[in-house]
Amino acid sequence: MAVTKLQTTQAITQNLTMVKRVLVALGLILSLVFVGGTKAAVLPIERADVLYHSYEGDGVTIDGPSVLLRKNIAGKVSVSANYYVDTVSGASIDVRATASPYEEVRKEKTVGLDYLNNKTLLSTSFTNSSENDFEANSLYVGVSQDFFGDLSTISLSYSKGWDVVGRRGDESFEEEADRQKFGLGFSQVATKSLIVGFNIEHISDEGYLNNPYRAVRFLDPTTDRGFSFVTEKYPNTRSSTAYSINANYYLPYRAAIYGDARIYNDTWGIKAQNVKLGYIHPVEDDWIFEVFLRHYKQDKADFYQDLFSRPNEFNFMARDKEMSTYTGLTAGISVSYEWQFSQTATFKKSAVHFEWDYMKFDYNDFRDATAQTPVGEEPLFGFSANVLRIFASIWY
Template structure:
């Protein structure tokens, strides 16, 4: 729910264009089915992306995305009942090319029964130095309305601002490297209204009870990343990226990814990768507090704890090439599978039968599948 605001910005950025140079994105359409299963939750649904140029200087895009969520995560199993909900998201975008400058704009709306989010994005990028270097700037503004199921009087708001800069550099005939940095500032109601803190309670049967989390009303974060792609002589590529992150809540994190793309003939593309993420908890996070209102800010959201996650993925694509003069120039079908493993260092499984504060540390695995078909025209 609350994380959809991040997703919106991500969609806005990623749907902008698809090249490392200031050119309009390709005309293409994609239809995808996505599926996630992990920690007792299943999320699946379709996504459709359409892109079409208007003349040589304008490209328009539209994306429809649907999440259907069912089940009960560890947070829900501990404090509430399983549920089913949907999230529907629509994005409209336009890219404008003038000489070596590309301006991208988009607007997204995301709607759930308890969360409404809108976001607008603008980005500009320019090629320099014989088109070896590309520099881009971006800004996104978001507005959230947060509700709570079963409480019609609950309505909170949050605003978000996101500033980004990126530099892509052609290093050799076979290598591109990139640098990006982003600053994000949030202000307003930043809690997840369904998450609770746990505190010692001698009067409770199990020795603890739950209370509403208390978050600061502002959050600022900075992230920088480096990435590189290297082309191998037999039409294959290796790629890698690293990222460092910190914010005013005290969360620090880093992650790295290494991947390899292999082609078989002209038609098959196989991509395998591994990714590792590690995070230190927020200053006001604890798995177990001494009492309610012990501190000004209190959180037990496991996404704010200390933990790591390892992901391994593989994708297989088959492409059909058609005549360049045909209406459809290329098509492909693609299957992707990711395995994810999360291990928490200070978030305990309170559903386990153990003395308070001595429950086993929580962890879970997840399976992610994407199947999609694409055409280029």
């Protein structure tokens, strides 16, 4: 299974579309990379995107292409298709401590349908993600409604996922997991310069929720290193809830600032907070520059420890660093350039977009088990990563 998740072309599109809607709603006539509208509910604009993404960090490289196509029919229906590929190579610190590096390919396919009825937009999509040891299918449905003079929007969503988990080198190993996600969102044009929003997301997971390759370590004086490993043991249910607020403010000189804050908690004892602040600045009519800073903080799961006393010390035991106490800081910069064509031409406009993110993670209670030091005295782990996204878009 892929050890990290990068945004797909559609996810990147949605993020910048939100910012674009802010500026349009406030009367800003700009040609950003992604276009939306707030005069009324509208179908997504016809377009084609080609993306290349790359991630390098913690001994792992992930890269690959993505292609998104969208076509509207009779002004009421929009159909889309997305193909996304991750090629993963290397090994994270968890794997390096217990196994050798590996390479795998994940392929994801999504088809979607949007239906517009007056001020109501209905959306549905189906996604299949496949790799040599993991198969995931998910179905999404959502509805959004504009009201109060199109200054307010409320949205509801539901998704259902079915996962089949395997393990390389063990064809007899097969486990299943079911996932459900409920979402509620509200956005409001508060003033001529400000848009605010609020979102709630609840996720319910059931089944095999472990990563079959991750292990916990326990004291073992019979070994040279003083410890051994045994497979993690997780509960077979998990529920989580996240609340977020966001604000977007239009500045007098055609730029905008935005920010959002998010809190998260789940039944495994993990609590997390996330804060992001960004700035968007247009240059002339064709260029858009953006910078942002994001801070993330998380408390560990109830059954997480870096080092256990014995292999069956508790009913549930985890050592995945993503379930530990840690902080993350991400700084990003992006630049976009757009060409406008004649509205009577086959292609209306095109754009290129470049984004680079630098990520730094520091773990408070996860130690580097590969260090040649006495057990329990290894240095605390930390790493940095670089994420690169380059994509081109054509509107038709």
